[in-house]
Amino acid sequence: NAGVTQTPKFRVLKTGQSMTLLCAQDMNHEYMYWYRQDPGMGLRLIHYSVGEGTTAKGEVPDGYNVSRLKKQNFLLGLESAAPSQTSVYFCASSYLAGGPSTDTQYFGPGTRLTVL
C-alpha cells in the first residue's frame, strides 16, 4: 500500500498563475482533507470531503477550490495564486467517522508551494 501520495512535492509559481495539487489514497477511505501548514499556526483545514462527489469548506477556503470525482482522489486548485498562499500543503484521509478507527487521519508527505 502506498497510503496517501501527493504530487508535486515542490512547486514555484508566479502571482496569478494557476495550479492543481493531486492527492491519492489507496486505503478506500471515505474522508479526505486538505490542510495548509504555516509557521506558528499549526495545520488549518482548507476543504474536506466526506465522500465521492461531495466537498465542504474548512477554516481557510478562500482562493482554493477542490474536487472529488473519484473516491481515491482529492484535487486542490489554486485559480490565481497569491504570495499569501505560500505554504506547505498536506492531504489526509480517514475512515468514515464513527467507525472503529474514527478520525485517525493518514497524511501524505506534503507539497511545498512558493508563490513569488
Next chain:
Amino acid sequence: AQSVAQPEDQVNVAEGNPLTVKCTYSVSGNPYLFWYVQYPNRGLQFLLKYITGDNLVKGSYGFEAEFNKSQTSFHLKKPSALVSDSALYFCAVRDMSGGYQKVTFGTGTKLQVIP
C-alpha cells in the same frame, strides 16, 4: 466551537529523562483526542488517541497520554526520552456532539531531546 491549545512552542529535555508535552482542549460535548508527530520534511503520523475508557492511553514508540476531564487536558508523556524523539508534536481534538465535526489541530510543540 472546539479548540486546542499547546502552551509551549518548544520543550527541551535531556536524553533518558522523562518528557511531557502539554495539551488542553475545549469542546461542548465529549472529546476525541489525538496526538500526531511530524518529523522534518514529512507528513504527520498518528501516535495515539483517546475515545473513551481508560484515561491513560498507550501509543506508538513508547508514548502515552493521560486524559484529565476536570482539567480538560491530554498531556503526552514518555518515561525516557530518545534523541530520535526530536520532532514536532501536534495535539488534536474533535467534539463528538452534534453530527460530524472536523478535527482541530493545535499549533504544535517542538520537542528537542539533547544527547
